[in-house]
Amino acid sequence: MSVFHTLRISGSALTAERLRMDTIANNLANANSTRTEAGGPYQRQMPVFAARTRQQGSGQGFKGAGVRVTGIYQDPTPGRLVYDPEHPDADQDGYVHYPNVNIVTEMVDMISASRAYEANITVINSARNMAVKALEIGRG
């Protein structure tokens, strides 16, 4: 049924945007982490979204089914170097390799994710109002 399908479409976006928010939070939390389990400084992570389509075309032929996260990828760009020979993670030349997390970029992404989340919440509320209105047909 199409009302529930709309809710699932927006629900998939809420999941995706929340995951995006989680990665942003993780990036910001690790903005100064010079060690990771894999060795080396923390690398910025980013989720990649792709439009999802329905395989079997039920309904009126609309194949869209929201959004899905294809994976979380690491940003390979090198991080910043800080000269600090006293630091335990300093290399032979006295430089510490810091993560490639840019606070400003993360904040901008955070606002974008937050606004997208709000937009999808609005869709869900609106879809619910429409469904309620449809239930009122013939009640008058």
Add this chain to the structure above:
Amino acid sequence: MADFNLLGKTGDLLHRALDAESLRFQVRAHNLANVNTPAYKRQDVEFEAYLAAELDQRDTNGLRRTHARHLSGEGNGSGAAPRIVTDRHTTMRVDGSNVDIEQEMVALTETAVRYQVLAEQLTRKLRQLRTVISERVG
């Protein structure tokens, strides 16, 4: 072959318009779900223009409107179906997406309001019918 339809032509049109608005709402929800998807192209539903064209052409007595101000005949309006179109010609962001969150929200609100208006009209149509059946007013 008499199509026994209590709601008549109005009911049929309202029913189809509600279906179209419902589909449109779903398409807009999909657009908004993909607001952060790179290279996503927004989709839309075309319906009113097809319906108007169909209503213009289908005159039961075989007459055609040759002027925009002529009265249209009794078109029965079955056939025109909503079509989903993808807007591939515009780009809004560097990543190739053309979903404008503001524009999409406005369009979504409009769709929801139109849906409610149509639902309200159908309710009133049914109320009229009920008045006729029950021989009372109100």
